Amino acid sequence: MYPEWLGDPTFGATHGVRFPYIAGEMAHGISTTRMVVAMARAGMLGFFGAGGLGMARVQAGLQELSETLRHSSNWGVNLLHSPNEPGYEDQVIDLMHHYRVVNVSVSAFMDLTPAVVRCAAAGLHADAQGKVNRRTRLFAKVSRPEVAEKFMSPAPIELLRVLLDQGRLTADEAALARRVPLATDVTVEADSGGHTDNRPLTVILPAMLALRDALWRRHGYAEPVRVGAAGGLGDPLAVASAFACGADYVVTGTVNQRSVEAGTSDEVKRLLTEADLADVTMAPASDMFEYGVKVQVLRRGTMYASRAAGLYEAYCRYDSLEQIPAGVRARMERDLLRAGFEEAWAATRLYWADRDPGQIAVAERDPKHRMALIFRSYLGRASHWAITGEPSRRADYQVWCGPAIGSFNRWVAGSPLAEPQNCTVVQIARNLMEGAAAVTRAHQLRSYGVRVPCTGVYAPRLLT
Numbered sequence: 011m012y013p014e015w016l017g018d019p020t021f022g023a024t025h026g027v028r029f030p031y032i033a034g035e036m037a038h039g040i041s042t043t044r045m046v047v048a049m050a051r052a053g054m055l056g057f058f059g060a061g062g063l064g065m066a067r068v069q070a071g072l073q074e075l076s077e078t079l080r081h082s083s084n085w086g087v088n089l090l091h092s093p094n095e096p097g098y099e100d101q102v103i104d105l106m107h108h109y110r111v112v113n114v115s116v117s118a119f120m121d122l123t124p125a126v127v128r129c130a131a132a133g134l135h136a137d138a139q140g141k142v143n144r145r146t147r148l149f150a151k152v153s154r155p156e157v158a159e160k161f162m163s164p165a166p167i168e169l170l171r172v173l174l175d176q177g178r179l180t181a182d183e184a185a186l187a188r189r190v191p192l193a194t195d196v197t198v199e200a201d202s203g204g205h206t207d208n209r210p211l212t213v214i215l216p217a218m219l220a221l222r223d224a225l226w227r228r229h230g231y232a233e234p235v236r237v238g239a240a241g242g243l244g245d246p247l248a249v250a251s252a253f254a255c256g257a258d259y260v261v262t263g264t265v266n267q268r269s270v271e272a273g274t275s276d277e278v279k280r281l282l283t284e285a286d287l288a289d290v291t292m293a294p295a296s297d298m299f300e301y302g303v304k305v306q307v308l309r310r311g312t313m314y315a316s317r318a319a320g321l322y323e324a325y326c327r328y329d330s331l332e333q334i335p336a337g338v339r340a341r342m343e344r345d346l347l348r349a350g351f352e353e354a355w356a357a358t359r360l361y362w363a364d365r366d367p368g369q370i371a372v373a374e375r376d377p378k379h380r381m382a383l384i385f386r387s388y389l390g391r392a393s394h395w396a397i398t399g400e401p402s403r404r405a406d407y408q409v410w411c412g413p414a415i416g417s418f419n420r421w422v423a424g425s426p427l428a429e430p431q432n433c434t435v436v437q438i439a440r441n442l443m444e445g446a447a448a449v450t451r452a453h454q455l456r457s458y459g460v461r462v463p464c465t466g467v468y469a470p471r472l473l474t
Contacts, residue, residue, distance in 0.1 A: 011451045013443035016250075018236055018258035024147070024194070025113065026084045028053030030259035031439050033266050034151075034197075034240060035088030035115050036410065037061035037204070038273075038393055043074050045271035045435050050085045052436040057115045057149075059273070061090025062297070062390075064365070065101055072109040086113030086149070089129065091120070093298065095366050099125035106146070107132065115149040115197070118205045118297070122160050122192070127169045128178050131187040141232065142190050150193040151240065151261075153200070153207040153214065155221050161193040162225045162235045191235050195259070196222070200241030203264040204305045204410040205295065212255060215239055219256045244414030245421040246445025246468055250453070253446060262442070264411050265418045269435040275399025278409055279430065281311045287416030291315045293408070294322040296389030300382050308409035314392050317346055317406065321385040330377035331384070346388050346406070355380065358387045425470035432472060440473045 014022070017030030033049050033056040035041050041059035049056030058075060060068045072087060079085050087106055092098040103125055106114060116126055126148075133145025150161035160166075165187040173179040179187075198218045200211035219237055226234040239252035240261035252260050267274055268282050289310035295303045299322065307315055321342070328334050331351050334342070339351070347354045362369040362383065373380035392408035394400075426432045427441060448468035455462045 011447050011454070013440075013447045016253045016443065016446060016450070017260070020233070021195075021236055021259045025055055026082070027055050029439070029443050030238075031443055032056065032197075032238070032259060032261040033435050033439065034261040034263040035059045035061065035086075035117065036263055036267065036272075037063075037088070037090055038397060039063055039067065039071070040267060040273045040397065040410075041088070042271055042273040043071050043078075045266070045269065045273075046075060046085045047078055048271055048434065048436050049439070050079050050082050052439070053084075054436075054439055055084050055086065055113065056435070057086045057088050057113070060088050060102060061117070062393075065105070068102060069105055072105055072111065076109040076111075083112045086115055087111050089114055089116045089126065090297070091116070091118040091123070091126075093120075093301070094369070096123070096125070097366065099123060100128075103129045111146070113147050113149065115151060116193075117151040117199075119150070119152075120157060122166065122169060124169050124172050124176075124178075127165045127187070127192065128173050130192050131165055131170070131173070131179055131183050134183045134186040134190070136186060142186050144190075144194070147195070148193040149195045149197060149238075151197045151199050152218075153198070153205075153209060155217055158196055158198070158218055158221060159225065161196055162191050162222055164188045164190065164229065165192050191225070191229070191231060193235060195236045195238060197238040197240050197261050198257075200239070201412055202241035202306065202414075203290070203412040205303070206241065206306050206412065208292075208306070211239055211242055211252060215252070215255045215257060241412060242414050242417075243442070244417035246442055246449050247465070248414070248417065249442050249446035250449035253450070254453070260442075262414075262438070264414045265438055266435050267409075267411070268415075268418070268430075268433050269438055270431065270433060271435050274397050274409075277399045277401075277404065278396050278407060281308060281407070281409065282411065282415055283419060283428075283430075285310050285411065285415045285419060287413050289416065290411050290413055293318045294389060296386050296393070296408075299325070299386045299389060305410060306412050308407075308411040308415075311404075312396075312407040312409065313405045314408045318389055318392070318408075321346070321388065325378075325382060325385055328381070331381050332377070347384070351384065354384050354387065358383050361387070422470050426472045427470040437473065441470045444468065444473065445470075 035057035046056040236258040238259040239257035291309040292304040293315035395403035396407035445468035
């Protein structure tokens, strides 16, 4: 049993990789181009964390990757759902098509949008034998079966008609889109950092695999959708258990923030090395603040979660900034915004004037929306302060993090991977996969009655 044998062999054949392993996209560029390049050169797949970045940074990242990895297809880019900025998705997809990005991982989608359907369907063509070939392979990260079903099914006719009417798809592309599932790979996200429903992997993964098989039979696809596992994968036992449950590939995120290549500050990396299993909590999400969506973040060493929760409570209770009691307002202005509401709105207005002027027009008509934009400015900057290591805002760091960080820290303690300079994204990946293979071999022996311990069969080491 070798690491290459874990998961579905078609994953490697399709994506041109040696191991069924992905370094997942961490938004705001935490998953850097450097990380993606390192993974590609090591025979694995990595996704650039384009979510939340401005168009200039997204374009710069895509240009760098397309030039550096021009002869490789085992790299990809993230498309993060932006319900408050529908035009953002289309702009990112236009850039992806321009730079011929083959693999796109879509995340945080609660429903399909015309943009995500266009991303998957544009470029579909049939060969001489009638097989449908793709220009873009879509990975969908999901945590709910009802959302997974949308990505495991053919593109909806109504959305294809919209795209046809807009001239964004050809008639042939729309017809072929009805013959194949929207996504080639669906990643089941369990108790992860960032957007998560906190579901146990051993509960949600079997349900998704059964759904995949049912849809495969119903639609008669030539090949089934591959189903991967993410969330809670911080040591070899967890990775081996994901494959044992039937995962075709695995995706890591939280643990990669400790890597040399991660686009976050040294201070955040230090906080992460000190975190244990229970040092995480849920907090309001900046991108879906008004919907009450939460993300999982680091609790230890930061006050972000409690402060963000206070903002959301005020948003739900009051209809405008003027209704907020003087004492509450004073604390918000002093501790969180560090500016008066008027000054905070001026800065927020300037940001949206460049990114999406339509948000300003709505805010000037709707006082509650203006309040939401100001509160979201704190939430959004909190992740930026963590990434840059802003010392004056240490208590406000928003660090997306799942409980896997605790298991990872316990596993690597005292090993070469505990040293910051050795903890590269490739060493993390190779050790997790080597360890998962060793755990699987030990389990095979135990299943035949050989007394082999379930832990300690593999210790982290520097692999070449």
